[in-house]
Amino acid sequence: xxxxxxxxxxxxxxxxxxxxxxxxxxxxxxxxxxxxxxxxxxxxxxxxxxxxxxxxxxxxxxxxxxxxxxxxxxxxxxxxxxxxxxxxxxxxxxxxxxxxxxxxxxxxxxxxxxxxxxxxxxxxxxxxxxxxxxxxxxxxxxxxxxxxxxxxxxxxxxxxxxxxxxxxxxxxxxxxxxxxxxxxxxxxxxxxxxxxxxxxxxxxxxxxxxxxxxxxxxxxxxxxxxxxxxxxxxxxxxxxxxxxxxxxxxxxxxxxxxxxxxxxxxxxxxx
Amino acid sequence: xxxxxxxxxxxxxxxxxxxxxxxxxxxxxxxxxxxxxxxxxxxxxxxxxxxxxxxxxxxxxxxxxxxxxxxxxxxxxxxxxxxxxxxxxxxxxxxxxxxxxxxxxxxxxxxxxxxxxxxxxxxxxxxxxxxxxxxxxxxxxxxxxxxxxxxxxxxxxxxxxxxxxxxxxxxxxxxxxxxxxxxxxxxxxxxxxxxxxxxxxxxxxxxxxxxxxxxxxxxxxxxxxxxxxxxxxxxxxxxxxxxxxxxxxx
Numbered sequence: 001x002x003x004x005x006x007x008x009x010x011x012x013x014x015x016x017x018x019x020x021x022x023x024x025x026x027x028x029x030x031x032x033x034x035x036x037x038x039x040x041x042x043x044x045x046x047x048x049x050x051x052x053x054x055x056x057x058x059x060x061x062x063x064x065x066x067x068x069x070x071x072x073x074x075x076x077x078x079x080x081x082x083x084x085x086x087x088x089x090x091x092x093x094x095x096x097x098x099x100x101x102x103x104x105x106x107x108x109x110x111x112x113x114x115x116x117x118x119x120x121x122x123x124x125x126x127x128x129x130x131x132x133x134x135x136x137x138x139x140x141x142x143x144x145x146x147x148x149x150x151x152x153x154x155x156x157x158x159x160x161x162x163x164x165x166x167x168x169x170x171x172x173x174x175x176x177x178x179x180x181x182x183x184x185x186x187x188x189x190x191x192x193x194x195x196x197x198x199x200x201x202x203x204x205x206x207x208x209x210x211x212x213x214x215x216x217x218x219x220x221x222x223x224x225x226x227x228x229x230x231x232x233x234x235x236x237x238x239x240x241x242x243x244x245x246x247x248x249x250x251x252x253x254x255x256x257x258x259x260x261x262x263x264x265x266x267x268x269x270x271x
Numbered sequence: 272x273x274x275x276x277x278x279x280x281x282x283x284x285x286x287x288x289x290x291x292x293x294x295x296x297x298x299x300x301x302x303x304x305x306x307x308x309x310x311x312x313x314x315x316x317x318x319x320x321x322x323x324x325x326x327x328x329x330x331x332x333x334x335x336x337x338x339x340x341x342x343x344x345x346x347x348x349x350x351x352x353x354x355x356x357x358x359x360x361x362x363x364x365x366x367x368x369x370x371x372x373x374x375x376x377x378x379x380x381x382x383x384x385x386x387x388x389x390x391x392x393x394x395x396x397x398x399x400x401x402x403x404x405x406x407x408x409x410x411x412x413x414x415x416x417x418x419x420x421x422x423x424x425x426x427x428x429x430x431x432x433x434x435x436x437x438x439x440x441x442x443x444x445x446x447x448x449x450x451x452x453x454x455x456x457x458x459x460x461x462x463x464x465x466x467x468x469x470x471x472x473x474x475x476x477x478x479x480x481x482x483x484x485x486x487x488x489x490x491x492x493x494x495x496x497x498x499x500x501x502x503x504x505x506x507x508x509x510x511x512x513x514x515x516x517x518x519x520x521x
Contacts, residue, residue, distance in 0.1 A: 007411040014408035018394065018401070025396040025437075094391025098453070101355050102409035103380045109409070266318070266349070266358040 011104040012112040019116035030123070037128045040070050045136045064139075064225040067132050069193030071125045072217040075152070076187055078121035079159040081180040083114045084170045091174070091271035100268060106259050107252070110167055118156055129224070141226035151219050151237075158212035158240040161247035168251070168258035174271055187213050198230070212243040306368030308332045309354065309461055309492060314363035315515075316349055323349050325515025326363070331461070336483055336493040338500050340520065341512035347496040348388055350512065351463045354494065355385045367461055381410070384459035388466045388496075390446050392453070395439035399430055399449050402438055403456060410457035424452040428478050443470035448478065455482055462486065462493045468501060480505055 023029055048063035087110060090096035099109030132138035166180060173179075190197065190204065191213035197205055208214040215236035221227040229236065262268040309331040316324040323346040331337050339347055352358040354365055356372030356379060365372055370379045393402050403424055407417040425434050428448045433441060438449065447470050454462055467479060483493055483505040495501060500509050500520065509520035 003413070007413060010414065011408045011411060014405050018397065018405050021401055022394065022396055093395070094387065094389070095394060097357065097385075097387055098392055098406060099409065100357055101380060101383065101385045102406070103377045103411045104409040105376065105380075260359075263357065264359045266316070266352070269352075269357055 008104065008108065012108070012115065015109065015112035016116045016119070019113070019120075023116075023120065030120075033124060034127050034131075037070070037074065037124055038131050041067060041128060041132050041136070044070065045132075060137075060139075061227065063132075063136065064227060065196075065221060066194055067128070067138055068217055068221045068225065068227075071128055072191075072213065072220060073184075073188065073193055074121050074125055074128070075118070075155065076159060076191075076213060077184065078117040079114065079156065079163045080166055080183055080187075082117040083110070083163050084166045084180055086113050086117070087167055087170055088174075088271070091269065094269070097269045106268070107255050110255065111164065111252075114160060114163055122152065138225070140224060144223040144226070147223040148220060151216070151223060151240075154237070154240045154244065155212065155216035155220075157244035157248065158216065161243070161251035164248075164251035164255050168255045171255075171258045171262050171268065174267075187211070190214075192217055196230070212240050215239040306333065306460075307366070308335075308368065309494075310364075310366045311350075311354065312364050312366075314350075314353060314360045314365065316346075316353060316358065316360050318349075322515045324353070324360070327512075327516055329510065329517055331492045331494060333460075333490045333492060334487050335507045336487065336495060336505055338506045338509040338520070339494060339496045339512055339517065340498060340500055340509065343498060345512050346515065347512055348465055351385075351465050351494065351496055354461075355383060355463055356380065377411075381457070382460035384454040384457070384462035386450055386454040386462070386464045386467055388469070390443055390450070390470070392450060393438040393446060396437060398435050398437055399441070400425070400434045402449060403434075403452060406453045406456055412457060420456050420458070424456045427455070427482055428452040429474070444472055444475055447471055448475055451479060451482070455486070458489075458491075460491050462491070464493055464495045466497050467495065468497065476503075479503075 044066040045063055048059050048066060051057075051059050051062040087096065090099070090113075096106070096109075100106045102109070129138070129140065133140060162183070166183065169179060188194065190200065190207040191211065192208060193213075197208040197214060200208070215231075218229055218231070219233060219236045219240075222229050222233060259268065309329070311327060311329040314324050314327045315322060327350070329337070329339075329350075339350065341347055349358065353360050354372070356365075356376065359373065367379055367382055370382070372379045394405070397405070400421065403421045404417060407420050410420075412420055425431055428451055430445075430448060430452060433445055433449070438446065441449065447467070451464075451467060454464070462483075464479075468476060471479070480503050483503070486493060487505065493505075495503075495506055500506070510517040511520050
């Protein structure tokens with residue numbers, strides 16, 4: 001049993017190592033992606049200077065709000081978009097076939113492919129925070145900032161099922177970009193990434209209650225920047241636990257089903 | 272090449288062992304080498320309404336290799352993909368030493384090596400060694416087994432001078448040698464070779480021949496698919512696939 005766990009863990013780590021080596025082979029990938037993020041941070045800094053809603057919300061508050069939204073969008077992209085695009089590349093390059101005929105297996109390989117993009121994005125997010133703090137004076141709440149690590153891990157577990165479900169769809173439909181673009185656009189609208197969900201029309205606000213992105217970004221804002229929570233923190237944590245506990249097994253089941261269906265159809269390694 | 276599958280598959284007290292996994296395997300031979308080999312029974316596969324494989328049967332005894340030929344598009348690759356577990360047959364069954372590619376997936380795949388047609392399946396921007404190391408891990412070899420397997424493969428397929436170069440900088444023949452090394456890396460019991468001679472020079476062909484000979488010595492098997500029968504003494508029986516069925520090539 002322990003040897004099985006150890007060889008499977010080593011296989012998953014080998015996939016992470018593969019992705020790390022591939023990233024290194026593109027010498028300027030991290031720099032260019034960090035620069036793109038910095039442009040976003042700069043853009044929102046100047047947009048935030050225009051925000052004047054009165055009351056207790058200052059322009060700096062809105063900037064802090066938007067920075068956390070931008071950071072969360074990076075994580076959402078890494079969890080939902082990157083793995084499905086990676087799978088498409090694997091199918092086209094014929095390398096996915098190696099996973100499918102390996103003892104490690106297609107499903108375990110696909111889930112392992114989600115690990116490096118998440119870790120890599122954490123590095124981008126930390127760089128974004130440092131940039132926003134140093135250049136634009138974003139103030140971190142150091143007393144609770146460390147809590148962002150377990151919350152980030154929990155959020156990743158709550159986000160991952162959506163990525164796995166998208167991948168299950170990619171295996172069947174052989175398309176990635178259309179669905180993922182819709183998901184990202186939708187999450188940006190209803191997730192409270194750039195504006196509070198209370199600004200949405202009443203008939204659509206329910207959507208912020210049935211996904212993990214809103215509670216995750218709210219918690220991050222609270223522990224990193226000290227922004228107030230629209231609901232008790234424990235309730236937001238409970239929502240993330242609920243999404244992870246319910247949707248992870250469901251998504252893994254769906255992935256295995258899509259592998260079985262595509263094996264029966266003979267389309268698993270087609271692209 | 273070293274027998275790695277043994278330490279993965281055969282452990283004292285493993286109550287899930289398959290009958291063909293019984294111990295007392297002579298040193299240097301493949302576990303299950305006394306097993307029943309490959310059996311393909313009554314396999315049918317239809318693409319739309321066309322039966323590309325129609326009630327097909329094939330048996331490969333341990334320690335032998337077979338050639339499967341036939342004109343382009345006749346279904347050779349479909350047959351290999353069904354045996355590899357990449358495609359499920361509509362009807363019929365495939366077993367390797369009694370193991371099913373669907374029901375016993377992991378143990379089945381540990382016994383299987385697969386070379387697809389073409390030149391794909393390598394990470395272009397990784398070195399040859401990194402490609403081999405990744406595959407060794409996906410084959411669930413332990414750390415020490417991985418190191419030995421990679422070193423043995425590099426030697427067996429003459430990749431020493433290429434090992435630390437990127438895969439996208441190899442010639443087609445060199446790529447094919449790397450792909451062959453991946454197929455044989457984890458000491459599989461059955462190796463499926465779809466047009467393995469593509470782009471290979473005489474030296475490359477002699478490396479395959481030597482590796483297949485060694486595989487036979489340890490009780491392993493290969494299926495070699497190509498339009499024309501290869502001139503290799505290691506290939507025993509030959510079959511021609513036509514209208515969904517195999518007939519013996521005489």
